[in-house]
Amino acid sequence: xxxxxVGGHDRMVCQYKKICKDYNCKAKIFTQMSGNLKNMIGSPDxxxxxxxxxxxxxxxxxxxxxxxxxxDIVRCHxxxxxxxxxxxxxxxx
Numbered sequence: 001x002x003x004x005x006v007g008g009h010d011r012m013v014c015q016y017k018k019i020c021k022d023y024n025c026k027a028k029i030f031t032q033m034s035g036n037l038k039n040m041i042g043s044p045d046x047x048x049x050x051x052x053x054x055x056x057x058x059x060x061x062x063x064x065x066x067x068x069x070x071x072d073i074v075r076c077h078x079x080x081x082x083x084x085x086x087x088x089x090x091x092x093x
Contacts, residue, residue, distance in 0.1 A: 002028075002044045019081055023088040024092075
């Protein structure tokens, strides 16, 4: 399963990757807005939006791209490792 995480904290990127690897998921993580974000998202199976730590513009861009490829979108207000574990537990099992 491919997962794109938008938002979160820069210092948590390694932990997000490790958690996704534990669930056999390939992950792309974007904590900062880049000019070509819409081209970098690709076609994931699951898009996770950590809404507390991300701009509205970044959320809208990511959501638009995920809808184009019929990806599941999960919005979560917290950006903790426990929240990511819970999301992936529901999505993978």
